[in-house]
Ligand code: NAD
């Protein structure tokens with residue numbers, strides 16, 4: 001079992017005298033910058049020239065500098081840019097300013113695990129990865145809580161990289177909720193696997209295929225939408241609150257018998273074999289190479305697949321039905337209001 005670390009285990013002195021640069025002011029960037037500032041840490045935000053986030057960050061009381069100036073001042077640099085952009089920004093603005101004893105931090109291990117960024121040996125490399133979106137990292141901190149974090153050390157030049165990562169996790173509120181030590185490889189590989197197989201890829205394909213099956217059989221799309229997409233939230237909330245057993249306790253016996261006797265036919269031996277193939281592509285770096293090549297060549301295939309998804313009938317019927325249930329998107333608007341901006 002993993003050891004879970006809390007505020008009492010963190011030594012704030014490790015980060016108290018550091019000059020922190022947060023690069024990027026998006027989902028994670030705004031949350032880390034504001035939480036660190038309110039925890040009394042010396043923080044500045046590094047943004048590219050003409051960034052539309054500059055005003056927002058300044059109005060929030062943060063010091064905003066160019067990427068290069070922020071890196072020149074800082075001795076702890078946190079990369080909160082899109083994973084596909086980090087290597088270019090690192091080469092242009094970060095690497096020229098790294099000195100012995102500095103620390104390079106990440107919120108996801110992608111660039112380190114797949115060797116897109118390799119810091120000089122005399123620099124600490126660590127990860128503080130909140131297990132939740134940035135707006136929750138911010139909101140829970142303001143409310144006195146926090147989002148659990150994974151921390152990892154990629155390179156321990158000073159002998160204190162792990163203590164520094166824990167102190168950082170504490171200063172953004174993570175140690176109130178719990179901090180677990182991992183490695184760059186474990187965090188990156190499990191994160192990619194989770195989003196591809198279960199949380200995003202697996203789930204959207206399951207919902208869409210179920211919807212299509214009902215529509216092709218002649219059932220009304222509205223009924224198919226409620227059944228295959230809308231009700232999912234109720235089931236997921238029960239699993240989140242009470243586990244799979246608790247969810248099964250709440251559904252009818254008929255639903256539970258269908259679950260127990262049919263689930264294995266959907267996620268069958270072939271599906272499990274494909275899960276292993278996807279994991280192998282992640283571990284070998286094939287997925288990372290494919291995604292970096294796609295992103296660097298203009299994202300043509302990515303955008304085409306995204307547009308296909310947006311044009312699917314489930315989106316049209318869903319938009320109509322949700323427009324009659326405005327309370328559903330009101331929750332989302334409050335989420336957007338607390339999250340950072342792009343640019
Ligand atoms: P984001 O897309 O919300 O924000 C990225 C920021 O970088 C924006 O301010 C954007 O304008 C800026 N930016 C984009 N391209 C740039 C460039 N070329 N040069 C300079 N600035 C640029 O990203 P995010 O979701 O906050 O992700 C940041 C990191 O945090 C990633 O490593 C991600 O994997 C990790 N992470 C994200 C989440 C999450 O829920 N969003 C959770 C855990 C970890």
Ligand code: MG
Pocket residue numbers: 191195
């Ligand atoms: Mg994740």
